Amino acid sequence: MSATDQQPAEHPLMGAVRQYGGDPVDLPFWEACAQGSFLLHQCGQCGRHYWPASRCIEHGDAAMSWVAASGRGEVYTYTVMHRAYTPDTRDKVPFVIAVVRLEEGPFYHSNIVDCPHDAVAVGMPLEVVMQPHPSGLTIPQFRPRGD
Numbered sequence: 001m002s003a004t005d006q007q008p009a010e011h012p013l014m015g016a017v018r019q020y021g022g023d024p025v026d027l028p029f030w031e032a033c034a035q036g037s038f039l040l041h042q043c044g045q046c047g048r049h050y051w052p053a054s055r056c057i058e059h060g061d062a063a064m065s066w067v068a069a070s071g072r073g074e075v076y077t078y079t080v081m082h083r084a085y086t087p088d089t090r091d092k093v094p095f096v097i098a099v100v101r102l103e104e105g106p107f108y109h110s111n112i113v114d115c116p117h118d119a120v121a122v123g124m125p126l127e128v129v130m131q132p133h134p135s136g137l138t139i140p141q142f143r144p145r146g147d
C-alpha cells in the first residue's frame with residue numbers, strides 16, 4: 001500500500017464534534033470558534049442567516065457559505081439548572097441554559113456566563129465569549145453586553 005492509498009488524516013476536531021452531537025458539516029463553525037470567531041451560515045442570494053449549517057428556505061444550498069457574525073444577541077428564553085444531572089455539572093450548579101436570539105436572526109442554545117443566575121432576564125443584551133472545553137472544542141457561550 002502506497003502513501004497515496006491512505007485515507008486522509010481526520011480533522012483533529014471531528015471526533016469531538018461527533019461526540020457532542022454535532023454534524024460534520026458544521027466543522028468550519030467549530031474551527032472558527034477555536035480561532036475566536038463566531039460564524040453563521042448565510043445564503044448569498046437573500047442574505048438570510050442560519051445556524052446550524054442549512055439550506056436556504058428560499059434558495060436551497062447553492063449559495064450557502066460561512067460568514068463572520070456579530071456574536072451579539074439577546075436572551076429569548078432561559079432556564080436555571082439547580083440540579084447536577086451529570087458529574088461534570090456538579091461544580092457548576094446553579095447555571096443558566098438559554099435560547100439566544102442572535103442579531104442576524106437565528107436562535108442559538110447556550111449558557112449565560114459572567115452573570116448571577118438570578119440577574120438573567122428575557123431581552124438582556126448579550127455578546128459571545130469563547131470557552132475552551134475538555135473535548136478540544138471551543139464552545140460559544142454568552143455574557144451580558146454593556147451597551
Ligand SMILES: [Zn+2]
Pocket residue numbers: 043044045046047048056057058059060
Ligand atoms: Zn436565500
